[in-house]
Amino acid sequence: MNGGDSLAFDVHPHPAPVTAAERAALLANPGFGRVFTDHMVTVRYADGKGWHDARVEARAPIPMDPASAVLHYAQEIFEGLKAYPTADGGVTLFRPEANARRFQVSAARMAMPELPEQIFLDSLTELITIDGQWIPQAEGGSLYLRPFMFASEVFLGVRPASEYLYCVIASPVGSYFSGGVKPVTVWASREFSRAAPGGTGVAKCGGNYAASLLAQAEAIAAGCDQVVFLDAVERRYVEELGGMNVFFVYDDGTIVTPELTGTILPGITRESVIVLARQAGRRVLEQPISFDQWRADAASGRLREVFACGTAAVITPIGAVRHPDGEFAIGGGEPGRVTTSLRQSLVDIQRGDAPDPHGWVRRVA
Numbered sequence: 001m002n003g004g005d006s007l008a009f010d011v012h013p014h015p016a017p018v019t020a021a022e023r024a025a026l027l028a029n030p031g032f033g034r035v036f037t038d039h040m041v042t043v044r045y046a047d048g049k050g051w052h053d054a055r056v057e058a059r060a061p062i063p064m065d066p067a068s069a070v071l072h073y074a075q076e077i078f079e080g081l082k083a084y085p086t087a088d089g090g091v092t093l094f095r096p097e098a099n100a101r102r103f104q105v106s107a108a109r110m111a112m113p114e115l116p117e118q119i120f121l122d123s124l125t126e127l128i129t130i131d132g133q134w135i136p137q138a139e140g141g142s143l144y145l146r147p148f149m150f151a152s153e154v155f156l157g158v159r160p161a162s163e164y165l166y167c168v169i170a171s172p173v174g175s176y177f178s179g180g181v182k183p184v185t186v187w188a189s190r191e192f193s194r195a196a197p198g199g200t201g202v203a204k205c206g207g208n209y210a211a212s213l214l215a216q217a218e219a220i221a222a223g224c225d226q227v228v229f230l231d232a233v234e235r236r237y238v239e240e241l242g243g244m245n246v247f248f249v250y251d252d253g254t255i256v257t258p259e260l261t262g263t264i265l266p267g268i269t270r271e272s273v274i275v276l277a278r279q280a281g282r283r284v285l286e287q288p289i290s291f292d293q294w295r296a297d298a299a300s301g302r303l304r305e306v307f308a309c310g311t312a313a314v315i316t317p318i319g320a321v322r323h324p325d326g327e328f329a330i331g332g333g334e335p336g337r338v339t340t341s342l343r344q345s346l347v348d349i350q351r352g353d354a355p356d357p358h359g360w361v362r363r364v365a
């Protein structure tokens with residue numbers, strides 16, 4: 001093997017995969033992130049040797065030394081994207097090159113080696129090829145792919161590790177909103193922030209999520225579904241949810257989303273929504289929006305809809321906001337018209353039910 005920009009994968013099929021009957025039972029109601037396929041992909045990296053040992057094999061526990069660097073210093077990054085079934089029995093991915101590039105950006109920020117784009121893309125194709133039977137064919141179903149990488153070097157000491165393990169696992173998921181799209185209530189935390197200037201907000205790293213869990217627990221305790229994080233410096237400007245970007249729709253049709261200043265994760269759904277909205281003739285502004293402005297515009301009725309977006313749920317309407325001093329609602333508690341139409345345009349492209357003028361959809365099987 002070599003440390004070049006592509007690798008040949010050694011394929012070792014699972015000796016005893018789940019039976020077709022068991023798989024059908026699991027696929028009947030997979031939920032989200034609870035069911036996993038038979039296989040995984042792994043690729044190793046070592047300083048001096050580069051990327052090597054690319055394998056497709058049975059999904060199994062990963063033996064790990066207790067001194068593995070990730071367990072102590074948290075060098076870990078991940079991605080998330082979905083494989084969709086096509087009407088003719090094929091499989092597509094939505095903008096996987098964007099995930100490959102973001103994985104490199106995340107790696108660079110965490111002082112980890114950048115996985116070549118071709119290896120990233122090939123790793124997805126390998127897993128989809130061997131586990132294609134796990135893609136739910138039911139309406140709204142997909143196979144959620146989770147590429148991730150962590151520091152596997154055995155050492156205690158604060159420096160970038162010299163060895164890493166890249167891995168991809170896959171999880172069949174059902175339609176996120178089985179009972180129809182329902183607006184969520186978000187909690188604006190005063191105490192906790194997600195990402196500080198100069199920090200790791202721009203990287204999709206596990207540590208950002210670890211830091212958000214207490215705020216999420218606070219949200220649940222306040223009867224909310226999700227946290228909306230405000231900026232870490234002034235606690236004044238709206239940034240994003242724990243794992244979704246946020247958009248505001250005004251009565252004149254203008255759409256506003258917080259600009260990417262380094263503390264917000266650049267969502268691929270976010271970027272796609274901006275393109276689709278502009279294509280539909282809407283004015284889209286990337287600019288700061290303060291929490292006070294949000295509250296005032298909701299009260300005046302100027303603000304008509306707010307929604308969050310990300311790969312898992314695509315687009316989720318936000319119906320109400322709770323904060324330590326009170327609560328306010330947006331719209332009439334029903335998903336708004338613009339939210340619904342943007343969601344439908346995006347889903348139709350992802351599912352192959354509409355033309356794909358931007359070349360976002362990649363056929364992989």
Ligand SMILES: *Cc1c(COP(=O)(O)O)cnc(C)c1O
Pocket residue numbers: 080204240241242243244245265266267268269270309310311312
């Ligand atoms: C992954 C993620 C998003 C959404 O990104 P998509 O590419 O649209 O799935 C938004 N915010 C955070 C913090 C994330 O980790």
